Amino acid sequence: MRSERTSSMRSAALGTALVFTASGTLLGTWVSRIPAVVAKLDVTAGELGRALLALGIGSLLSMPLTGHVCRRLGSRTWVACMSVAAAVVLSCAGLAPDLVWLSVALFALGMVYGSWDVAMNVQGSAVDQLAGREWMPRYHACWSLGSILGAAAGSLAARGGTGIALHFTVAACCATAVTFAGLLRYVDERVSSAPSPSPSPSPSPSAEESVARPAGPPVRNQALLLIGALTLCATVIEGAAGDWLALYLHAGRGLSEASAALGYSVFATAMTVVRFAGTPAAARLGRAGAVRAGGLLGIAGVLITVLSPWVPLTYAGALLWGAGVCLVFPAAVSAAGETDRPAESIALVTTIGYGSILIGPPLIGALADVVGMGRALLTLAVLAAGVAVLAPAVRPSHDRTPVTR
Numbered sequence: 139m140r141s142e143r144t145s146s147m148r149s150a151a152l153g154t155a156l157v158f159t160a161s162g163t164l165l166g167t168w169v170s171r172i173p174a175v176v177a178k179l180d181v182t183a184g185e186l187g188r189a190l191l192a193l194g195i196g197s198l199l200s201m202p203l204t205g206h207v208c209r210r211l212g213s214r215t216w217v218a219c220m221s222v223a224a225a226v227v228l229s230c231a232g233l234a235p236d237l238v239w240l241s242v243a244l245f246a247l248g249m250v251y252g253s254w255d256v257a258m259n260v261q262g263s264a265v266d267q268l269a270g271r272e273w274m275p276r277y278h279a280c281w282s283l284g285s286i287l288g289a290a291a292g293s294l295a296a297r298g299g300t301g302i303a304l305h306f307t308v309a310a311c312c313a314t315a316v317t318f319a320g321l322l323r324y325v326d327e328r329v330s331s332a333p334s335p336s337p338s339p340s341p342s343p344s345a346e347e348s349v350a351r352p353a354g355p356p357v358r359n360q361a362l363l364l365i366g367a368l369t370l371c372a373t374v375i376e377g378a379a380g381d382w383l384a385l386y387l388h389a390g391r392g393l394s395e396a397s398a399a400l401g402y403s404v405f406a407t408a409m410t411v412v413r414f415a416g417t418p419a420a421a422r423l424g425r426a427g428a429v430r431a432g433g434l435l436g437i438a439g440v441l442i443t444v445l446s447p448w449v450p451l452t453y454a455g456a457l458l459w460g461a462g463v464c465l466v467f468p469a470a471v472s473a474a475g476e477t478d479r480p481a482e483s484i485a486l487v488t489t490i491g492y493g494s495i496l497i498g499p500p501l502i503g504a505l506a507d508v509v510g511m512g513r514a515l516l517t518l519a520v521l522a523a524g525v526a527v528l529a530p531a532v533r534p535s536h537d538r539t540p541v542t543r
Contacts, residue, residue: 150265153323155280157258159318162284164518169308169380170399171302173388181237185505190381192241196248197492198398204256205485213261214324220254221317224382225310230308252492256485263475264327275466277414282410286403293399365470366490366530371524372466374494375436378502378518381407386511404453408460416465424530433526436462440519444512466525469532
């Protein structure tokens, strides 16, 4: 019985990992071609920031409702719908002829991608509870791996002169195929969260159908506000790398378009490696301790990236930047998933975090128009200090009993 449960858990873990990977690939595809989009549409950093504002608005409109939808329909159904929609919208974004149509496409992309993000994190939390371990960093590591693949493919596409629309369409089709392969292994998290209609005996669900939530006091709702504030700081720092790092290296440091995309790949690689090591790091330092250490690394990474006069050292700063910020969001999702209504709590925390997409890009873009991109990015070091200060918000509410590695 234990062997059967372990096998089911590993199957669900693989499916979750595949979906996270596909999601990261789509975002990596978009950010790797931002310099090409800027050149094609001939827009300034501030104008691009206002277009990215539409992306944030779309996310914030759809994400708060996703927890309720997942509780009724299940995360498998909703991820399937949103992943197909995201693929279509990304392809349309590659065809945008001007800033207005790009903004429309980004608004739609924000709606479907943000909702997809919440739904796959609901599933990730369910698998985390089934495993009895903090595996969330590993699923987010797979998301980072996908962003690396997307950015690397974007660098090759830019170097080879591939059109934006063709590149986006091919990448979207590949991501959709990987997503559906992962959905075949999903568990139905609604079985465990639904209350029993009566005390009459009923067949026990299998490990493949239910999620065993460990005993312990749930996180108080008030604590979600601090978790959300922590997530906000971290996702502004992370999102700034996606939105502005390649553009800063290209326009501010004079690197080629392909070399600038490589800079984001270094950032994403660091996120991937450290997230794969996140579970043992959290076991050694504690969840809050790992997040606090990440905040300190983030301060150093931002400062080195912007202030270093040497390109190799700038890449090293991008590496520290990614390593520092990467564990915060998985830790916040894990903490939110320890409530008695995990789907709604995860939706709340991720919505607050994705508010950074609404606030960060336009503010950094507007500030860059006044003081320059490099100085604007230095503000991220202050947010990294906020991560270190707010780290205690993600302390676990209970001890986990591991089932297996």
